[in-house]
Amino acid sequence: MTWLRLLLITVVLRPWARLMTGADVIGREHLPLTGPAIIAANHNSHVDTLLLLTLFPARTLARVRPAAAADYFLSNPAISWVSRNLIGIVPVDRSAVGSGVDVLAPARAALENGDILIIFPEGTRGEAGEDMAPLKSGVARLAEACPRAPVTPVWIQGAGRVLPKGAHIPVPMTCAVLVGEPIHWTGDRASFMAALKQALEALHAQAPPLKWCETD
Amino acid sequence: MTKLADTLQLIGASPLAWGCAVVAAFLIAGSAAALILPRTSAGPDFADLGKRMISWWVIIGLTAGSLVGGWQGTSVLFAIVSFLALREFLSLAPARREDRLIILLAYLTIPISYLFVIINIYMFYLVFIPVYVFLALPFLMACIGQTRGFLASSATIHWGLVTCVYNIGFIPLLMRVPRWDAPQAGAVGLVFLLLVATEANDVFQYVVGKLIGRRKIAPKVSPGKTWEGFLGGCVLTTALIILIGPDFTPLRGVGLWVVALSLPPVGFAGDVTFSAIKRDIGVKDTSHFIPGHGGVLDRLDSLTFTAPLYFHLLAYYALATY
Numbered sequence: 001m002t003w004l005r006l007l008l009i010t011v012v013l014r015p016w017a018r019l020m021t022g023a024d025v026i027g028r029e030h031l032p033l034t035g036p037a038i039i040a041a042n043h044n045s046h047v048d049t050l051l052l053l054t055l056f057p058a059r060t061l062a063r064v065r066p067a068a069a070a071d072y073f074l075s076n077p078a079i080s081w082v083s084r085n086l087i088g089i090v091p092v093d094r095s096a097v098g099s100g101v102d103v104l105a106p107a108r109a110a111l112e113n114g115d116i117l118i119i120f121p122e123g124t125r126g127e128a129g130e131d132m133a134p135l136k137s138g139v140a141r142l143a144e145a146c147p148r149a150p151v152t153p154v155w156i157q158g159a160g161r162v163l164p165k166g167a168h169i170p171v172p173m174t175c176a177v178l179v180g181e182p183i184h185w186t187g188d189r190a191s192f193m194a195a196l197k198q199a200l201e202a203l204h205a206q207a208p209p210l211k212w213c214e215t216d
Numbered sequence: 217m218t219k220l221a222d223t224l225q226l227i228g229a230s231p232l233a234w235g236c237a238v239v240a241a242f243l244i245a246g247s248a249a250a251l252i253l254p255r256t257s258a259g260p261d262f263a264d265l266g267k268r269m270i271s272w273w274v275i276i277g278l279t280a281g282s283l284v285g286g287w288q289g290t291s292v293l294f295a296i297v298s299f300l301a302l303r304e305f306l307s308l309a310p311a312r313r314e315d316r317l318i319i320l321l322a323y324l325t326i327p328i329s330y331l332f333v334i335i336n337i338y339m340f341y342l343v344f345i346p347v348y349v350f351l352a353l354p355f356l357m358a359c360i361g362q363t364r365g366f367l368a369s370s371a372t373i374h375w376g377l378v379t380c381v382y383n384i385g386f387i388p389l390l391m392r393v394p395r396w397d398a399p400q401a402g403a404v405g406l407v408f409l410l411l412v413a414t415e416a417n418d419v420f421q422y423v424v425g426k427l428i429g430r431r432k433i434a435p436k437v438s439p440g441k442t443w444e445g446f447l448g449g450c451v452l453t454t455a456l457i458i459l460i461g462p463d464f465t466p467l468r469g470v471g472l473w474v475v476a477l478s479l480p481p482v483g484f485a486g487d488v489t490f491s492a493i494k495r496d497i498g499v500k501d502t503s504h505f506i507p508g509h510g511g512v513l514d515r516l517d518s519l520t521f522t523a524p525l526y527f528h529l530l531a532y533y534a535l536a537t538y
Contacts, residue, residue: 022303024504158307161316171320172299174307174503208308209498 002062005086009053009061017054020162021047021175025055026206030179035063035114036149037182040139040196042132042204043120044160049087051159051175052118065090066118067107090117092138104138104145111146121196125165132204135197140189150182153196155203158210178203231401231463235408236280243273267508275506275515279411283404287333287391290407294388295330299323300512301380301520304502309372309493314362318353322373325349326381333388338538341389345382350374379520380513386527387411389538397537398466405464406530413457414522417483421449438491441484450480471533478529479522486521490514 017023032039033056041048049066056064070091073083083089090110093103110117119142122133143151158175180203186192250269253262282293306319325345332341354370387410393403401408425445433443457476461467467475490513494502501510509515531538 022300022503022505026504161307161311164313164316167316169317169320171316172303172323173319174304176503208503 005088006058006061008086010058013050014054017047017051020170020172021051021159023051023054024174024176025179026176027179028055030152030181031055032116032150032152032182033057033060035116036111036146037116038111038139038142038149038151039116039118039154040121040151040200041118041154041156042200043122043125044127044156045125045163045165047159047162047170047175048120048125048156049118051156051177052154053087055177056116060116063114064088064116064118065110067092067120069094069124071095090115094123104141107138107142108145111142111149117142117149125160127160127164132197132200135193135200137189137193139196140192143185143192144189147185150184151196152182153180153199153203154178155180155200155207157204157207161210176207178207231460232404232408235401235412235460235464239276239412243269243276246272264508269508271506271508283391283407287388287403290391291330291333291388294384295326297512297516298326298381298384300505301384301516302326302376304505304511304513305376305380306373308497308499308502309376310368310497311372312362312365312369314360315357315369315373318357318360318373321353321356322377325377329381329385330388333385333392336392338389341385345377349377380516383520383524384516386523390527390530393535393537397535400462400466401464409457409461409464410523410526411519412460413453413479414483414519416456417449417453417480417522418487418518420452421445421484421487424448424452434488434491437495438488441488446481446484449484453480453483465530466534467530468534471529474533475526475529479526482525483518483522486518489521490517 039052041052049068052066053061053064065088068083068087068089068091070093073087073089074080074091090106092107093101096103107117107119119139121135121139123136123138124133126133139151143149155178156175157178158173161171161173162175163170180199183192183195183199186195246265247269250262250265253265278293282289285292302323306322311319329341329344332338332344353373354366357366357370387407390406390410391403393406395402398406421441422445425440425442425448428448429442429444431443432439433441433446454476457479458472461472461476494500502513503511505511506515527538
């Protein structure tokens, strides 16, 4: 299935992302090209994942795997097949959090395997134009488990307007993708999470403005 | 008047051939400057000149290629350009959440407008966006039922449509002029003069302003622009149009002078108007689509103003087609 995924991403997804978003990338040189590595991005839309996949050169793509909620993406056989084989997700079972099951085991295994893992530390999709949701600490636990993996912060501006949560028809809108300098495991979770939050907020501040009219 | 042109024509070169040769010469000179200047003492000022020149090569190459493709090729290129410009505009301008599908319909006006270029019914083109889209989109927005911010939103979308789609579409419409109506260099010659004069005007105003500019002309909207740059650019562009206009278009006498005198200040007006919009939104460039230049709209701003004016003046003074 690797070749089918590669073909789909380079031949279909790339032109589609350019049409829908313009894929305006700032700081592309900071993207990791070899694993293990972690990409930590804000999350407003399914477009985020697709857009991030199109940013990598073909030779790196086989290694790039988005972490995704098992309860959503493995919910029915068709979505599950596409998610596993074409998107190449690493499942995270959100429903098992706190039950004693190690939900991050597949993600850790992917990093051990030298993959580039895409993580959305907000945990779920927020609203475009709103502040970032509080970051969940899973990314810190992964960085701790694999300290040689750099964590690259990425701010995606505007994908939440192309396809907001709950919408079904994507509308073309220019999106900016701001890639920051990678940060590394700091030795403890609190300082690492603070550094990641600060890096993402710094990228957000540089992003072009995104305005919804005040309608409420 | 045009000795160089006469000489070149004697050796068998058409206006378009020497026109392209001159444009290519400027590109080569600019590229040479981009290679040399960054190594001189003023290096840092020219750091992105290389990127700018590469982008110019691509822009001019694509434009030339589309003009060779006749009205069909030009329609394809400018339909894409309109889409990119409109996407930039509608993404930056404040939008209401409820208007996502209205924005999708706004994009749909591009293929419909170009349909009128394809079936060559000028009258339909002329009224479609300014009259019927102008009425239909606000009605559909009313159907959605969100009235807060209604007037501002409908006006914003329409402003984008007229500048990015309607005004740009006059260029492919010009390409539908038959050879007999523009015997000097055909329809391509008409478009060539518009594009060269508009872009040269931008460059002249910038260069003269850099060299001798002192008095700010629009300090609140566009602090980099000066009276000296504006007037110097106008004089140079007017001279350019008077000089080469008769070789590329049927414009003569009064018509030629009206085009030559009005096009430069109107190009400037487009630039300043879009600067005001960018300042309102709070961005310097509309995107990073064209390396070294910014967004598509940053390059297109003057053309959205000059294209309709040039079209209508040509139609009035020189063309039987429109």
